[in-house]
Amino acid sequence: MTARICIFGSVFLTATCLVLGVAAGRDVSVAPIPSDAGAEGPARLFDAGANSAPDLLPVASSPPIDAGSANMQDAAAHAEMRAVDAAGSADASAPPAESAVAVRTDPPSVPVAPSAPGARRVSIDRAFPQQESLPVVTERLAPVPRKRLPLLGVVADVGAPDGLIASLAVRPLKWVRLSAGGGSNFVSAGWRAGVTLLPLVDGISASFEYGRYQVGNANTLASTFGADSSPVLERVGYEYMNMQLGFDYAYHDWVFFLHAGATRLRGQLHNLDSSIRDATERETGTTGTTNVVVRQDPNVKATAPSLKLGLAYYVW
Amino acid sequence: MTMTLRLLVVLAALASGCSFEADLSEVEITQHGVKVPGKPGSGTADQSASASFAFSKAASDLAKSINRDVQIHQIAIAASGGVPNLTFIKSMHVTMATPSNPDLTVELLSYDRTQSESDGWDIQVTMPVPIDVTATWVAARTEIEIEMAGRLPQQDWAVDVTLTFSGKITYEP
Numbered sequence: 275m276t277a278r279i280c281i282f283g284s285v286f287l288t289a290t291c292l293v294l295g296v297a298a299g300r301d302v303s304v305a306p307i308p309s310d311a312g313a314e315g316p317a318r319l320f321d322a323g324a325n326s327a328p329d330l331l332p333v334a335s336s337p338p339i340d341a342g343s344a345n346m347q348d349a350a351a352h353a354e355m356r357a358v359d360a361a362g363s364a365d366a367s368a369p370p371a372e373s374a375v376a377v378r379t380d381p382p383s384v385p386v387a388p389s390a391p392g393a394r395r396v397s398i399d400r401a402f403p404q405q406e407s408l409p410v411v412t413e414r415l416a417p418v419p420r421k422r423l424p425l426l427g428v429v430a431d432v433g434a435p436d437g438l439i440a441s442l443a444v445r446p447l448k449w450v451r452l453s454a455g456g457g458s459n460f461v462s463a464g465w466r467a468g469v470t471l472l473p474l475v476d477g478i479s480a481s482f483e484y485g486r487y488q489v490g491n492a493n494t495l496a497s498t499f500g501a502d503s504s505p506v507l508e509r510v511g512y513e514y515m516n517m518q519l520g521f522d523y524a525y526h527d528w529v530f531f532l533h534a535g536a537t538r539l540r541g542q543l544h545n546l547d548s549s550i551r552d553a554t555e556r557e558t559g560t561t562g563t564t565n566v567v568v569r570q571d572p573n574v575k576a577t578a579p580s581l582k583l584g585l586a587y588y589v590w
Numbered sequence: 591m592t593m594t595l596r597l598l599v600v601l602a603a604l605a606s607g608c609s610f611e612a613d614l615s616e617v618e619i620t621q622h623g624v625k626v627p628g629k630p631g632s633g634t635a636d637q638s639a640s641a642s643f644a645f646s647k648a649a650s651d652l653a654k655s656i657n658r659d660v661q662i663h664q665i666a667i668a669a670s671g672g673v674p675n676l677t678f679i680k681s682m683h684v685t686m687a688t689p690s691n692p693d694l695t696v697e698l699l700s701y702d703r704t705q706s707e708s709d710g711w712d713i714q715v716t717m718p719v720p721i722d723v724t725a726t727w728v729a730a731r732t733e734i735e736i737e738m739a740g741r742l743p744q745q746d747w748a749v750d751v752t753l754t755f756s757g758k759i760t761y762e763p
Contacts (some may be wrong), residue, residue, distance in 0.1 A: 543612065546652065563623055564645045566653050569616035572759075578608040 423448050424527055424588030431584025435459065435514050435537055436485060439466050443586055448475050451586075461510055462490025468516065470531075476524045481533050483516040489544075505548035512541030516580050529586040537580035542571045610761040616663075619653050620752040621645060623670055626738070628745040636680065638739040643751070644731055656757035660727040661720035662686075664754035665699050667736070668712040672747030675711035679703065680740035682713060684751075688729035696723050698734075698753075720756070727757075 427443040441455025454467040468483025489511035493503040518535030546568040621643050629637045645653070665684055669676050684699035699715055726732055734751060 563621060565620045565622065567618040567620075568614060568652075569618060570614075572612045572614040574610070574612045576608065576610045 424590055426590045427527075427529075427586050427588035429453050429455065429584055429586040431531075431582050433533075433582030433584075434580060435512070435539060435578070436466060436483075436516070436580070436582055437464065437487070439485075441466070443588070445588070449473055459487050460495050461492045462488040464488060470522070472522055476522060479520050479522045479531065479533070481516060481518045481520065481535075483518075484513070485516075486513040487511050505545035506543055509544040510541070512539050512574075514539045516582075518580060518582065520582075527588040529588070531582075531584050531586070533582045533584075535580055537578050539574075539576040539578065541574050543574055544571050546572070610759070612759040614656060614758065615756050616754065617653060617656070617756065618752055618754050619645060620750055621734070622750050623748045624736070624751055625746060625748050626736075626742075628672075628747065629742045630744045634741070636740055637742050638737060639742055640735065640737045641749075642733050642735040644733045654727070654732075655759050656755075657728050658724065658758040658760045659722070660724040660755060660757040661722050662698055662717060662753055662755045663720050664714065664716045664752075666712065666714040666750075666752040666754075668750045668752075670748045670750045672745055673743055676713055676749070677711065678740045678742065679713065679738050681738070683737045685735045686723050686726050687733050687735060688726055688731060689733065690729065690731070694726045694729065696721065696726050698723070703740075723755075724757070 423445060425445055427445070429441040429443045430439070431441075432438045437457050437459030439455050439457035441453040443451050443453045445451050449472045451470040451472065452468075453470070454465070456463065456465045458464070464485055464487035466483055466485030468481055468485075470479050470481040472479045489509045492507040492510040496507055497503060515538045516533075516535060517537075518533040520531055520533030520535075522529050522531040547566070624641050624643050626639050626641045629639060667676065667682070667684075680703050682699065682701040683697065684701075685695055685697050687695040698721060701713060701715060734753075736749075736751065
């Protein structure tokens, strides 16, 4: 496609220059397109334009030569001005224009004042040293877009003490996954937020999470496992912090992970007095002669193993 | 993958050393109706008497499971039968002991009634510095012994003894 555009543009501009040259009564020579002006040709010329700015004259940013003027001296002046402008652009390391046309005239050099302070004065001879390949239309090749990693995703996982959690995940960096969501530990509702670091993007991971579950009645869950109901289980809530290592396996936009590590739990025990009274009555049939009162609910801290199994899907 | 599995195994092994700690900052354990034998003929002279008890097992299971930093903060003794009050007591000593090891006996209270306390119905003493009784408390059996002196009643009477303490329940394999 690029070659076709180059050929078509070359033919069109060659004809235009010939017409203009004849109309002006001057000798106009137009170099043919190099035979190897394929995808590399424009790029090479483009590079030459970047390194020695006057080689190529940007057309897109310059006023077109008016065929009605039929004055090649003006055209040469335009060309040189464009060359000077191009030199200024090259000095400033500006990106080259998407297309460029090089025009050679005879006489080749026309003195023109620089268009801007500091701009170099360049002659057409220097702009086209020893080359017969004019004019050339170049088109910059569009870079192949790199596929970016999805940014947003959803995560579902189950484990202990996390329970069942559904989260939203954000991947600001390819080796970082932030997540926050809510769920249930089958006793009450809770939330959790955390960060997972993936130093190899895929594979080993390290997770740090903090979560909290509201107070709920755990007797129903206890009875599921055949345990007796207890006043202590009537109000169970805790906060926890996970520190886990694991393995994250990615397949397209899906990530399966297994994390294991340690959890630090913190909470309060409630209704201990009632629990003690219940135990006394079961043993003796009446309230005993010893009475225990817990004036303040005890704070409980525990460190325990934790395990989590989950699946993430990046949606965007 | 192999390295990951090894890491998981190592981590699981480390994590299996789980721990548990419950911090009980204020617990009261009361023994009701501790009987004290009467002293016939003690109407005009000061005499002494003693009583001891162990907390009943079922109720004290939780309290006895406190196994670290057990500290007594306050002792309260109140009349619960046979006498209207304890104004007749001039001095009192309370100790905690374990029968299996007399070396672990700890004196909890050494009380002498002053003139300003002559109208007090009960005896309640707050420790200026909490007394650590962990070693005695964690023994299989813990007894409280009370010795009293004064113009004691001739008939049997009873008191309630309350210990206010703090401690931690810890578990580490």
